[in-house]
Amino acid sequence: MTAASVTVAAFYYIYNLRISNHISRITLTNSILQTHVTNIEKMKAYVEILNDKWDNFEDFRKKYGEGNSEGWARSRQWFYFYDTLGYLLMDNVVDIRTLYTGGGGGIAVIRLWTKFSPIFKDMRATGSEDYMKGFEYLFYEIARMRDKLDPSFKKNNPASYSLYKSGEYKASYSK
Secondary structure, X not given: OHHHHHHHHHHHHHHHHHHHHHHHHHHHHHHHHHHHHOOHHHHHHHHHHHHOOOOOHHHHXXXXXXXXXXXXXXXXXXHHHHHHHHHHHHXXXXXXXXXHHHOXXXXXXXXXXXXXXXXXXXXXXXXXXXXXXHHHHHHHHHHHHHHHHOOOXXXXXXXXXXXXXXXXXXXXXXX
């Protein structure tokens, strides 16, 4: 009977540890999201960069390059935020379901990646091959969840859905 008690206690401990870990991931994810989604200035910056236009890569660099500190800061606060979230997701530090539900079904991630992915590819060609890889990972994971949970995703977001289904994504990242 003592061995059975020890076994039950061990299983109970492991179970509680897993639940505690999951709750910690959800709490951390919520805390991280709150830094951006409750900040009016950051939300305004998101809308501005989402609605901005440029003609080509050079025009983009003029508007958002390091020579334009205002444009650079507005865009990078979101790019780096999503890139960091993607790496945290890769390492299983944050909770995908909370990211999805905390961001309106992930639509903010999906829209921003869809709009800027051609620029990120150009940036990769002129610099770091890993530029925004975390953001890319986050996009595909959110899009995968959206595809599974929202039947209207394909119809309402044809460009994003096409990008998601294109097969360009490489699921294996080295950490």
